[in-house]
Amino acid sequence: MSTPQSSTGPVPAVVERRVALVTGAARGIGAAIAGELHRRGLRVALMDQDGTGAHARAKSLDPGGDSAMAVSADVGDPEETRRAVEAVTSAWGRPDVLVNNAARTAAGSVWDVELDEWDALMATNLRSVLVLTRLCAPAMRERGWGRVINLASLAGQQGGLVAGPHYAAAKAGVLVLTKVFAQELAPYGVTVNAVAPAAVRTPVMDDLPAEALRRTAERIPVGRFGRPEEVAGLVGHLAGEDTGYITGATLDVNGGLFMR
Ligand SMILES: NC(=O)c1ccc[n+]([C@@H]2O[C@H](COP(=O)([O-])OP(=O)(O)OC[C@H]3O[C@@H](n4cnc5c(N)ncnc54)[C@H](O)[C@@H]3O)[C@@H](O)[C@H]2O)c1
Numbered sequence: 151m152s153t154p155q156s157s158t159g160p161v162p163a164v165v166e167r168r169v170a171l172v173t174g175a176a177r178g179i180g181a182a183i184a185g186e187l188h189r190r191g192l193r194v195a196l197m198d199q200d201g202t203g204a205h206a207r208a209k210s211l212d213p214g215g216d217s218a219m220a221v222s223a224d225v226g227d228p229e230e231t232r233r234a235v236e237a238v239t240s241a242w243g244r245p246d247v248l249v250n251n252a253a254r255t256a257a258g259s260v261w262d263v264e265l266d267e268w269d270a271l272m273a274t275n276l277r278s279v280l281v282l283t284r285l286c287a288p289a290m291r292e293r294g295w296g297r298v299i300n301l302a303s304l305a306g307q308q309g310g311l312v313a314g315p316h317y318a319a320a321k322a323g324v325l326v327l328t329k330v331f332a333q334e335l336a337p338y339g340v341t342v343n344a345v346a347p348a349a350v351r352t353p354v355m356d357d358l359p360a361e362a363l364r365r366t367a368e369r370i371p372v373g374r375f376g377r378p379e380e381v382a383g384l385v386g387h388l389a390g391e392d393t394g395y396i397t398g399a400t401l402d403v404n405g406g407l408f409m410r
Pocket of ligand 1 (some may be wrong): 179199225305354
């Protein structure tokens with residue numbers, strides 16, 4: 151950001167092209183968010199443990215690589231994550247927008263989920279939000295502008311319909327971590343919000359039988375599954391210049407499955 155001076159006095163600050171980092175951007179909602187932010191003129195770094203998928207998605211947005219780049223990292227591994235953020239920073243500078251989207255969807259019963267599986271899923275779905283926000287938000291705070299958007303879930307609000315207790319508990323943790331960071335960063339022009347989707351048609355549902363999908367759709371008040379682009383549009387809005395008064399919020403994108 152710079153404030154050039156002219157002979158007639160100061161001119162309005164020039165906003166340099168914002169940089170966004172989107173995790174889990176190889177497919178599904180994350181890929182749609184990367185596309186939406188890119189369409190809105192941001193440079194987008196797509197982080198995913200599926201480096202090939204992230205690379206293909208980045209190429210589809212910008213074959214030249216000037217405004218879309220892929221970084222391969224497992225968000226459950228803090229050291230790998232740190233190196234990936236450094237790679238983005240050395241290419242384009244510290245991200246102005248962070249979208250914590252990567253997560254593993256897992257089923258299971260509260261009575262028999264293995265403790266190792268509990269810990270592993272917490273590292274991927276919850277601790278990663280802490281690690282990535284700590285890596286990216288201090289630079290946003292210094293610059294006086296930033297957006298952090300965390301993908302939560304209806305499961306974190308009401309318990310999982312299909313997803314297991316570890317997934318639901320991790321997403322509930324994401325909701326409260328959103329508020330903790332929002333309070334910390336509010337005075338510095340950095341907003342932190344959660345988007346809570348439900349029943350959005352992504353590759354994660356591809357293995358479910360058609361009949362089960364049809365029965366689920368019937369229970370959604372809107373009468374159909376959501377589209378990744380419908381989540382991405384909201385994330386794009388939250389990442390914008392004129393949303394500085396929205397912070398610590400949870401915004402639902404669930405076709406009416408949960409109304410507060
Ligand atoms: N689809 C839904 O209906 C729905 C509902 C509620 C919440 N969500 C949330 O929205 C987000 C996106 O969901 P989706 O349906 O697009 O999921 P998806 O499984 O289709 O895509 C997830 C992406 O994250 C990546 N990823 C997973 N674990 C990773 C790790 N450890 N490190 C780096 N990348 C990793 C995957 O490779 C994949 O590209 C998730 O946070 C999910 O919990 C989705």
